[in-house]
Amino acid sequence: MSIDKRDHIIKKAVELIAEKGFEGTSIRDLAAKADVNVAMVNYYFGSKEKLFEALVEKRALFMSQFIENVITNKSLLPIEQLDRIIEGYIIRFLADPQYHRVLQQELLITQREQMHEKIIGLIAKNAFEIIQIIKKGIKSKVFNKVDPELVFASILGTISQVLMSRALCLKIMNKPRDYDPYSDKKFQKRLTNHIQQMVHSYLIK
Amino acid sequence: MSIDKRDHIIKKAVELIAEKGFEGTSIRDLAAKADVNVAMVNYYFGSKEKLFEALVEKRALFMSQFIENVITNKSLLPIEQLDRIIEGYIIRFLADPQYHRVLQQELLITQREQMHEKIIGLIAKNAFEIIQIIKKGIKSKVFNKVDPELVFASILGTISQVLMSRALCLKIMNKPRDYDPYSDKKFQKRLTNHIQQMVHSYLIK
DNA sequence: AATATAATTAAACGATTGTTTAATTTAAAC
DNA sequence: GTTTAAATTAAACAATCGTTTAATTATATT
Numbered sequence: 001m002s003i004d005k006r007d008h009i010i011k012k013a014v015e016l017i018a019e020k021g022f023e024g025t026s027i028r029d030l031a032a033k034a035d036v037n038v039a040m041v042n043y044y045f046g047s048k049e050k051l052f053e054a055l056v057e058k059r060a061l062f063m064s065q066f067i068e069n070v071i072t073n074k075s076l077l078p079i080e081q082l083d084r085i086i087e088g089y090i091i092r093f094l095a096d097p098q099y100h101r102v103l104q105q106e107l108l109i110t111q112r113e114q115m116h117e118k119i120i121g122l123i124a125k126n127a128f129e130i131i132q133i134i135k136k137g138i139k140s141k142v143f144n145k146v147d148p149e150l151v152f153a154s155i156l157g158t159i160s161q162v163l164m165s166r167a168l169c170l171k172i173m174n175k176p177r178d179y180d181p182y183s184d185k186k187f188q189k190r191l192t193n194h195i196q197q198m199v200h201s202y203l204i205k
Numbered sequence: 206m207s208i209d210k211r212d213h214i215i216k217k218a219v220e221l222i223a224e225k226g227f228e229g230t231s232i233r234d235l236a237a238k239a240d241v242n243v244a245m246v247n248y249y250f251g252s253k254e255k256l257f258e259a260l261v262e263k264r265a266l267f268m269s270q271f272i273e274n275v276i277t278n279k280s281l282l283p284i285e286q287l288d289r290i291i292e293g294y295i296i297r298f299l300a301d302p303q304y305h306r307v308l309q310q311e312l313l314i315t316q317r318e319q320m321h322e323k324i325i326g327l328i329a330k331n332a333f334e335i336i337q338i339i340k341k342g343i344k345s346k347v348f349n350k351v352d353p354e355l356v357f358a359s360i361l362g363t364i365s366q367v368l369m370s371r372a373l374c375l376k377i378m379n380k381p382r383d384y385d386p387y388s389d390k391k392f393q394k395r396l397t398n399h400i401q402q403m404v405h406s407y408l409i410k
Numbered sequence: 411a412a413t414a415t416a417a418t419t420a421a422a423c424g425a426t427t428g429t430t431t432a433a434t435t436t437a438a439a440c
Numbered sequence: 441g442t443t444t445a446a447a448t449t450a451a452a453c454a455a456t457c458g459t460t461t462a463a464t465t466a467t468a469t470t
Contacts, residue, residue, distance in 0.1 A: 005447095020316045023228035027428060037449055042429060101313050107370045108306050108313070111225045120373045127377045149377050150399040153366040154359055160369075161362030162355075165312045168325045172332045172354050194355040202403045205410060210417095232458060242419055247459060 006044050009034045010055050018098035021105055022052060049112070056106075056115065059099055060122055071129055078137035079204060085130060086195050090159060094182045094191075097163050104160060127152050134203070143203045151199065158195055211249050214239045215260050223303035226310055227257060254317070261311075261320065264304055265327055276334055283342035284409060290335060291400050295364060299387045299396075302368050309365060332357050339408070348408045356404065363400055 012034040016025045031038040045051035130152050137143030181187040217239040221230045236243040250256035335357050342348030386392040
């Protein structure tokens with residue numbers, strides 16, 4: 001079995017599902033876009049839903065790995081840990097807005113319960129690490145007495161808000177239609193600075 | 206034509222679409238849930254898509270009205286205006302998480318382009334008002350030199366993050382499965398305080 | 411009470427859905 | 441070069457989709 005072709009189909013599936021949703025994407029749509037026969041999807045993945053699971057699975061570890069690295073780096077101050085995590089979140093999310101949108105779609109609906117729970121698990125795992133850092137910072141009095149869970153919601157929520165709709169992002173930022181904020185390093189830096197500075201002023205000033 | 210029944214169908218449609226998505230909700234699903242004949246949906250609304258447009262339209266003005274009131278209240282300081290808007294946002298969004306999820310779904314996909322643009326228009330309208338308040342505050346030096354557009358993203362993003370998935374919210378907040386954060390006034394206050402205080406410390410401290 | 415309009419129904423429409431089949435082509439193994 | 445397995449194809453599958461029809465019931469008008 002050609003792994004290349006499997007990955008090719010998954011890649012096209014992310015593009016289509018991000019654009020039209022899972023139920024809005026038909027196997028025939030996908031087959032046409034990936035330039036394969038309709039039967040190939042079921043041949044490779046078993047079913048449309050299993051393709052979807054393979055899709056999510058494939059990139060699931062992508063995020064959690066690096067957070068572990070930050071946590072286990074004992075030489076960093078709590079605020080430095082947060083800064084690294086914010087930066088890493090933004091780099092990774094902005095690198096693949098379509099995948100992020102697919103996950104957000106599944107978070108919004110409860111249609112596929114086990115998929116819903118799986119994605120919640122992925123996010124919660126990171127959330128707890130971040131919340132733990134904030135709680136420790138508060139206990140050791142280097143952080144103000146903030147609401148750790150909602151600080152996490154603000155960090156992830158800000159990024160998600162920006163990623164949610166490119167057209168909305170452009171409209172609010174007053175940018176031309178052909179501008180791509182997600183691949184622009186300057187915008188990436190702008191977003192990183194905003195969240196870091198907001199968190200700094202709230203937690204330590 | 207019974208307006209009651211129209212509204213009844215719309216109400217059930219919001220519930221179903223929030224749960225399963227627009228494409229994931231069939232007319233027969235909806236007819237069963239609303240306890241009407243399948244033909245009634247097309248009889249009342251013309252098509253599935255027009256029902257959806259009626260659904261969005263019905264509550265579109267809900268939010269924009271009150272922001273106007275806050276803006277035109279000249280007796281308020283800029284920071285007081287922001288506090289009122291944050292409080293109003295939270296009250297109105299938490300009152301109907303399902304409707305908010307439907308809008309978020311449509312923001313994520315570009316399937317129905319005019320619907321996508323319509324919702325972007327609704328959000329952007331409010332965004333510009335809020336950004337304007339922040340810009341004025343910066344100009345008159347009562348606010349720090351922050352990034353107005355991204356402050357808006359943080360306010361709306363935090364609320365959206367909380368509303369996105371009840372199960373995720375419960376998991377991160379470490380609450381029991383039967384707890385409903387959205388109808389709990391204490392949680393509402395907690396969320397309001399968090400965003401207001403974060404914005405305060407970032408904008409004026 | 412008779413008439414006209416509105417509301418509601420069950421049944422059917424063609425189109426599209428995900429999936430499977432059976433035949434054929436391609437590649438690998440010996 | 442023959443055999444075996446994997447990959448690919450077009451065609452068909454039953455199920456479901458949004459929608460429409462034509463008949464019936466309910467409501468309102470005169």
